[in-house]
Amino acid sequence: MGLAARALELRGIATVCLATLPGAIAKARPPRVLTAPFERGMTVGPPGDAVTQRAVLEQALALLWEAQTPGAVRQFIPQPS
Amino acid sequence: MESQDIESAIADEDRRYAAWIAEARPLLAENKHAEALRLPSYPRLPVEGIPWAPLASPLGTATMALVSSAGIYRLDQEPFAAADPTGDVTWRAVEAATPRDQLGIAHDHYDHSAAMADLNSVFPVDRMRELAGDGVIGALHPTVYSFSGYMRDLWRWRREGAPGIARALADAGVRAALLVPV
Numbered sequence: 505m506g507l508a509a510r511a512l513e514l515r516g517i518a519t520v521c522l523a524t525l526p527g528a529i530a531k532a533r534p535p536r537v538l539t540a541p542f543e544r545g546m547t548v549g550p551p552g553d554a555v556t557q558r559a560v561l562e563q564a565l566a567l568l569w570e571a572q573t574p575g576a577v578r579q580f581i582p583q584p585s
Numbered sequence: 586m587e588s589q590d591i592e593s594a595i596a597d598e599d600r601r602y603a604a605w606i607a608e609a610r611p612l613l614a615e616n617k618h619a620e621a622l623r624l625p626s627y628p629r630l631p632v633e634g635i636p637w638a639p640l641a642s643p644l645g646t647a648t649m650a651l652v653s654s655a656g657i658y659r660l661d662q663e664p665f666a667a668a669d670p671t672g673d674v675t676w677r678a679v680e681a682a683t684p685r686d687q688l689g690i691a692h693d694h695y696d697h698s699a700a701m702a703d704l705n706s707v708f709p710v711d712r713m714r715e716l717a718g719d720g721v722i723g724a725l726h727p728t729v730y731s732f733s734g735y736m737r738d739l740w741r742w743r744r745e746g747a748p749g750i751a752r753a754l755a756d757a758g759v760r761a762a763l764l765v766p767v
Contacts, residue, residue: 507739507747508732508750510632510635510747511751512652512751512762512764514638515638515752516638516760517650517754517755517761518638518639518641518760518761520764521764521766522764522766533632533634534764545698546699546706548706548765550706554705554711557705557706558716561713561763562716565763569640574636575635
């Protein structure tokens with residue numbers, strides 16, 4: 505997915521990329537990455553857990569808005585329930 | 586680069602990939618991926634710098650695209666070649682409004698049980714629509730771009746696949762995207 509991020513950025517499209525493992529996507533160096541601690545196969549969050557899924561997406565979008573320099577990597581912070 | 590140089594660079598990439606995949610194919614067929622990538626013939630993909638497009642408008646007015654590598658396709662489209670040990674570098678345009686029962690998964694390299702229980706775990710169309718409804722983003726782009734993230738010809742993906750998605754989104758005027766790998 506890192507190569508897709510790079511292709512989009514070159515076309516003027518700002519991207520934020522999710523990842524389950526910090527190292528998984530590092531090689532292709534996408535510009536903005538939010539890592540979340542879920543198993544492979546549930547990148548956005550566990551099935552049926554709309555609250556967590558939404559929190560992941562909101563934090564990814566916040567990174568898209570807030571990141572100022574290429575190579576920004578942030579970890580998902582679970583919300584207190 | 587002059588077009589002649591580009592052609593020669595592409596031919597060189599193809600040649601090096603062909604040499605490696607000939608050697609790697611039996612290992613890939615046995616799921617020995619790490620060994621295949623450690624072969625001396627593996628042509629590493631050079632990655633220089635980090636491209637950067639600033640967000641063009643505040644999130645609340647931005648049309649966001651979703652790009653997924655979970656292998657999702659519409660059942661009337663050709664499925665990705667999931668069983669091919671060299672993978673698949675093609676992509677599909679799938680309408681975000683496609684009913685769930687019209688979508689399939691073609692990707693043999695992750696556990697589908699979460700996705701089968703709730704596709705939003707890897708393909709968060711419902712969550713993105715909720716965010717649009719609540720004004721967090723302006724809108725979800727009506728077309729989701731989908732590919733099957735297991736692929737071994739990364740050179741061809743970088744040359745043809747990924748730029749094809751980028752071109753389609755740029756032509757549609759999209760300036761922001763959420764990328765969800767598996």
